[in-house]
Structure formats: structure tokens, C-alpha cells
Ligand SMILES: NC(=O)C1=CN([C@@H]2O[C@H](COP(=O)(O)OP(=O)(O)OC[C@H]3O[C@@H](n4cnc5c(N)ncnc54)[C@H](O)[C@@H]3O)[C@@H](O)[C@H]2O)C=CC1
């Protein structure tokens with residue numbers, strides 16, 4: 001993995017971190033043994049290998065059965081891990097990764113595809129937010145990438161199945177910005193009901209336009225939430241506390257918060273709600289979920305809010321409904337094509353209807369800021385960076401979105417001569433038997449394996465591993481037809 005990688009770098013490292021490096025031809029199936037001629041000031045040698053990253057995973061081995069190096073060694077040489085963070089990932093995340101000793105490069109915006117392809121070639125870890133599209137084409141250029149961290153909720157920007165099939169684990173932060181989005185939507189409900197955006201613009205332009213016509217309280221109005229997940233249900237509680245009636249539609253039967261009521265279908269929601277707000281993920285089924293037909297079914301003079309994904313609302317249809325007076329106002333935080341970074345102008349080049357949209361009355365347009373608060377970004381930075389560290393250092397997939405969740409307790413320094421084997425493989429019959437035959441000469445202290453769709457993830461801690469055995473073990477596992485990625489840690 002990947003098939004084009006005919007050679008891999010195997011580094012042999014002594015305890016001082018000095019390393020000798022050789023190219024080993026995988027196609028020739030050469031076996032590798034540690035170089036024994038370097039001089040270690042310590043009683044035993046450390047060495048290791050890291051397929052795909054080409055890094056050294058220091059493995060504690062006792063040269064002659066002597067005491068292990070214990071605390072003196074880290075799993076591998078941290079400064080060799082290359083991390084690229086795009087889209088202004090929060091300082092909390094950068095700090096956690098830098099403190100590990102990894103090389104961290106951070107860029108404020110996303111990158112155009114050609115630049116991303118160039119950059120992705122030699123990094124081991126990539127951090128993105130919602131703008132960076134990791135298509136199979138982009139990912140196919142990633143020769144060393146083992147993990148992607150989405151420092152956001154949505155993962156629709158990543159080809160998750162391609163990533164899994166190529167041994168690239170993907171993490172996100174499933175709810176750290178939910179409250180921020182819910183609060184934004186509350187602000188938008190009141191802003192739309194009172195036409196605050198228009199009044200604000202008018203006074204800025206020196207126009208005094210004191211009106212009460214078609215300005216409403218939100219108390220007693222009905223909020224219709226499409227998608228009652230983390231954000232939808234949080235919003236439900238806030239809206240009820242301000243006196244709104246809440247109904248929701250979701251493909252899953254979900255417990256209502258407070259007095260909210262689940263309705264059986266989208267039509268029932270659209271025909272009853274004064275405010276309709278979308279909180280569904282980007283999926284084929286949610287594309288243009290609100291289009292001409294759905295807008296027609298909404299109450300006359302109702303409002304539409306979309307802070308989910310730009311694909312969910314058919315914007316030209318919304319423009320028509322607004323011009324026709326069917327919709328009294330709308331708030332959009334997301335768009336089908338969004339610029340890569342701050343400063344790009346929201347023009348017809350990106351979205352042909354941009355000028356029409358901008359000219360509408362009582363339409364609030366925000367630049368995808370639903371999750372952009374200090375609190376949310378700080379929490380996301382910590383959560384995702386910690387998941388990345390756990391994965392890189394220990395192979396733990398808890399919280400992964402495209403791989404089964406597998407964990408074993410960390411190896412301690414009381415467990416000498418142990419190694420952790422991570423074997424990502426196709427989920428086909430007979431693999432575990434073959435893996436266990438390969439591991440069979442060692443004591444398997446603990447093991448966990450799980451599958452998600454076509455991909456399975458096995459983690460095993462083995463003990464009594466002698467110097468020289470890791471390379472052979474690695475090559476034996478790599479020979480198995482079903483293998484996607486092998487890593488041996490410690
Ligand atoms: N504007 C912004 O800055 C932000 C936008 N988001 C977007 O909001 C979306 C929702 O976020 P969460 O509430 O955290 O997700 P979630 O996964 O907790 O909830 C989504 C809900 O939508 C439901 N759903 C899925 N397909 C549906 C369909 N066809 N019809 C009706 N319901 C359907 C699911 O069953 C689930 O209950 C995210 O996927 C993301 O795209 C998330 C965070 C920030």
C-alpha cells in the first residue's frame with residue numbers, strides 16, 4: 001500500500017537518534033535486520049520501522065536479553081512526522097501537535113487542488129476544515145499520509161471510503177461547535193422576524209425607517225427543524241426556552257427534547273412551521289432537499305434558514321420564492337461553492353446567482369461562521385489534535401469516522417520487549433487466521449479487531465519480541481494479500 005510504492009524506507013535508529021537509512025525493495029521481498037555496527041551508549045539497541053511513513057518506530061529490544069530501555073525511548077522519532085494544517089486550525093490544536101515534537105506547518109486558507117496535491121505527497125498527517133476537498137484524486141498522491149483530522153463536524157469534504165481503502169484514518173469533532181451553530185440560528189430567527197438586517201443597513205445609510213408591519217415576536221411561533229441531531233436538538237431546547245413551539249423531521253425516530261414533537265414527513269413540517277431550519281449532513285438524499293416544491297409547501301410569509309451545507313437548499317428556487325413574497329426572509333451561512341479563504345469576493349464566478357441573492361430584502365448572508373466562535377474552535381483544536389496524537393503514537397482509532405473503533409490500553413514501561421502491531425486489511429474471510437499464524441511465535445498479550453464495511457482494523461500487543469524479529473514480522477504481514485497497511489509501533 002499504495003501499489004505504486006515499490007520501495008519503502010526502512011530506518012534503523014540507535015538510542016541517540018542517529019539513523020542509517022536504506023531502500024528496501026518490497027518487490028524483492030528482502031528481509032531486513034537491524035544494523036548492529038552502530039554504537040549505542042546504552043545497554044541495548046533500539047530500532048524499528050514504519051511502513052508508509054518511512055519513519056523509525058523505536059522498538060525496545062534487548063540485545064542480549066538484558067534490561068529494556070524502558071522510559072528512555074519514544075515510539076519513534078517525532079521530529080520526522082510531518083503535519084500540514086490548513087484553514088486556520090486553532091492554536092490549541094497546533095500547540096498539542098507541536099508539543100509532541102512533530103513538524104507542524106500551518107496555513108490560514110485551504111489550497112487550490114494543484115498545490116494541495118504537491119503538498120500532500122510527503123506529509124503524514126493532514127488537518128483540514130470544511131473547505132478542503134480530499135477527493136480520491138487528491139488522496140491518490142498521498143504516499144505517506146496515515147491520518148486526516150477534520151477540525152470541524154462535517155466530513156462530506158473527504159472521500160471517506162477511498163481513504164479507508166488506502167489505510168488513511170479520518171477523525172472529526174462531532175459536537176464541539178453544535179452550540180455555536182444553535183446560538184447563531186437563534187440570533188437569525190429574531191433578526192429575520194424583526195427585519196434587523198435591513199433596518200441596520202438603512203440606518204448605516206442614514207435612512208430612518210421605523211416600521212412594525214410584518215415584524216413579529218417569536219414567542220408562540222413554530223420552529224421546524226430538519227435534522228434533529230446534535231445541532232437540531234440543541235436548537236430545540238433554546239427555541240423552546242424563548243417560547244417557540246418546536247416540531248422536527250428526521251429520518252431516524254428520535255427522542256424529543258422538552259415539548260418538541262417529531263412529525264412524520266418533511267411536508268408536515270413545511271406546512272406547519274413559521275421558521276424552517278436545516279441541520280442535515282450533505283448526502284445525496286439531502287441535495288436540494290429544499291427546492292421549488294418544498295418552498296411552495298411552506299406557509300406564506302415564513303422564513304428559511306440554512307446553516308448545514310450549501311447543497312441542501314436550491315438557491316435559485318429560494319430567490320424566486322423570496323421575490324414572489326412567498327418567503328418573508330432567509331438566512332444562509334453556507335453555499336454550494338465557497339471560497340478557499342478570507343478575502344475572496346462572493347461573486348458570480350463562484351455562484352451564478354450571487355448578485356440576485358445579494359439584492360434580496362431580509363436575507364442574511366454570512367460566510368460559513370456557524371461554528372466560528374472562540375469556544376468551539378478551541379475545543380475542536382484540542383479534541384482533534386488529541387485524536388491525531390493517539391492515532392499516530394498508539395494506533396488507537398476511537399472516534400474515527402471511516403474505520404472501526406479499536407483500542408488497547410497503552411503499553412507501559414513495565415512491559416519490556418513489547419511491540420504493537422497495527423494491521424489494516426480488507427474485511428475478507430481467513431485474514432485473522434493468517435495474521436495469528438504470523439504472530440504465533442510471540443506471546444499475544446492482547447488483541448482487538450473490528451471491521452467497518454470493507455475494511456478491518458486489527459491491533460495486537462505482542463511480547464518477548466527479540467531484536468531482528470520486527471522486520472521479519474513486518475514483511476510477513478505485508479505479504480498477506482488482504483493487507484492495506486501495516487504499522488509496528490514501540
Ligand atoms: N454552518 C456551520 O458552520 C456548521 C455546519 N454544520 C453542518 O450541520 C450538519 C448537521 O450537524 P449535526 O447536527 O452535528 O449532525 P448530526 O449528525 O448530529 O445530525 C444530523 C441529523 O440529520 C438527520 N438526517 C440525515 N439525513 C436526513 C434526511 N435525509 N432527512 C432528515 N434528516 C436527516 C440524521 O438522522 C441526524 O439526526 C453537519 O453535517 C454539517 O454539515 C455543522 C457544524 C457547523
Ligand SMILES: O=C(O)C(=O)COP(=O)(O)O
Pocket residue numbers: 129130131151152153154155177368369370371372
Ligand atoms: O463543522 C462543520 O461541519 C462546519 O461546517 C464548520 O466548518 P468550518 O470549521 O468553519 O470550516
